[in-house]
Amino acid sequence: MIDTEVAELIGREEERQKETITLIPSENYASAAVREAVGSVLSNKYAEGYPGRRYYQGNGIIDEIENLAIERTKRLFGVPHANVQPYSGSPANAAVLLALVGPGEKVMGMKLAAGGHLTHGHSVSFSGRFFPAVQYDVDENGLVDYGEMEKMALVEKPKLLVVGATAYPRIFDWQRVGEIGNKTGAYILADISHIAGLVAAGEHPSPVPFVDVVMTTTHKTLRGPRGAVLLVTEKGLAKDADLAKKIDKAVFPGMQGGPHENVVAGIAMAMAEAATPEFRQYAKQVVKNARELAAGLMKLGYKITTGGTDNHLMLIDLVDKGLTGKEAAVALEEAGIVTNANAIPHDPNPPLKPSGLRVGTPAVTTRGMKEPEMKLIAELMERALRGEKEQVRAEVKKLGMKFPVPG
Numbered sequence: 433m434i435d436t437e438v439a440e441l442i443g444r445e446e447e448r449q450k451e452t453i454t455l456i457p458s459e460n461y462a463s464a465a466v467r468e469a470v471g472s473v474l475s476n477k478y479a480e481g482y483p484g485r486r487y488y489q490g491n492g493i494i495d496e497i498e499n500l501a502i503e504r505t506k507r508l509f510g511v512p513h514a515n516v517q518p519y520s521g522s523p524a525n526a527a528v529l530l531a532l533v534g535p536g537e538k539v540m541g542m543k544l545a546a547g548g549h550l551t552h553g554h555s556v557s558f559s560g561r562f563f564p565a566v567q568y569d570v571d572e573n574g575l576v577d578y579g580e581m582e583k584m585a586l587v588e589k590p591k592l593l594v595v596g597a598t599a600y601p602r603i604f605d606w607q608r609v610g611e612i613g614n615k616t617g618a619y620i621l622a623d624i625s626h627i628a629g630l631v632a633a634g635e636h637p638s639p640v641p642f643v644d645v646v647m648t649t650t651h652k653t654l655r656g657p658r659g660a661v662l663l664v665t666e667k668g669l670a671k672d673a674d675l676a677k678k679i680d681k682a683v684f685p686g687m688q689g690g691p692h693e694n695v696v697a698g699i700a701m702a703m704a705e706a707a708t709p710e711f712r713q714y715a716k717q718v719v720k721n722a723r724e725l726a727a728g729l730m731k732l733g734y735k736i737t738t739g740g741t742d743n744h745l746m747l748i749d750l751v752d753k754g755l756t757g758k759e760a761a762v763a764l765e766e767a768g769i770v771t772n773a774n775a776i777p778h779d780p781n782p783p784l785k786p787s788g789l790r791v792g793t794p795a796v797t798t799r800g801m802k803e804p805e806m807k808l809i810a811e812l813m814e815r816a817l818r819g820e821k822e823q824v825r826a827e828v829k830k831l832g833m834k835f836p837v838p839g
């Protein structure tokens with residue numbers, strides 16, 4: 433059967449991606465090789481279990497693929513154990529909770545409004561509905577307050593402390609986080625979904641020496657397929673010799689059934705790509721570009737929370753512009769610049785009408801853009817927000833053609 437309807441929609445989405453500029457910091461362009469693996473015959477195979485311990489026959493080659501993904505992941509992040517089966521970041525975090533937090537035991541994570549993720553204990557998520565959750569905030573400057581984190585952890589005694597974020601523009605102090613773990617006895621989960629590519633390339637400190645478990649999605653700065661991995665550290669194994677077994681058991685059979693081995697093959701490729709000098713150069717440029725974009729926006733009168741960025745993203749505070757984040761995001765999309773509305777720390781507006789815009793540089797950097805283009809993008813954003821949408825859209829299209837989407 434030839435399905436022209438879906439083919440046409442995919443074609444239109446491809447055009448949209450080519451003609452617009454993606455500043456959503458959690459998005460990226462996976463390589464053609466990764467996309468080929470994801471669309472391969474591996475998607476036909478059921479492989480419940482782990483390499484050498486499958487519930488279905490015919491998994492000899494699948495075992496080799498999964499072992500390759502595991503070995504490359506362990507090498508890239510320097511950990512003794514990796515599980516590459518989580519379907520995505522949310523189920524991976526669910527597996528950690530299932531593995532380490534018993535009924536009635538507490539989980540502690542960063543507030544969504546401060547930049548944390550839903551799965552870190554927010555009330556609408558399983559993590560806040562089925563577990564008593566406590567949430568830490570950022571200080572008046574938008575920065576993590578490790579002293580407050582420690583105080584809360586000592587009082588609340590969480591079984592699991594989650595550190596990591598979906599909208600935080602600064603470096604995490606993993607050593608300090610590790611000390612809090614030592615003092616309180618909590619397991620520490622570092623959720624590096626956003627910054628994994630920077631960590632792999634040495635552009636953000638690694639949490640591995642200081643925490644027990646690390647989770648990352650594989651499709652953001654890491655530039656792989658949509659998926660996630662769970663890493664168990666030496667420190668984690670020293671604290672709990674069964675930690676790796678607990679995590680594996682929680683992923684399968686605790687949370688999931690058959691792993692998506694087509695994605696696992698894509699993860700194996702992405703881990704190899706991320707170990708190259710080209711990728712390290714890419715990650716360095718992601719950070720440089722974010723700094724340049726933040727500087728450009730500030731020069732044009734935009735307020736950036738925390739006064740800038742150390743990583744791949746920034747939050748634009750629109751309160752004094754008389755615009756909500758959603759209004760700004762819609763105006764920018766009309767001009768071909770794709771972003772997302774986001775709460776800013778201590779947002780005066782309700783969650784459905786946040787006052788900020790979250791923007792980042794992983795995708796534009798993959799397209800080869802550098803500092804001069806960041807300066808230009810800041811100016812295009814300013815003009816689009818002033819209402820000059822048609823002209824900006826044409827210029828964005830031209831820029832997109834000069835820096836084509838890879839693959």
Ligand SMILES: Cc1ncc(COP(=O)(O)O)c(C=O)c1O
Pocket residue numbers: 458520521522523525549551596597598623624625626649659
């Ligand atoms: C920090 C963090 N953790 C977890 C997730 C969840 O990942 P996914 O969207 O793949 O479920 C995300 C992505 O939104 C994230 O940013």
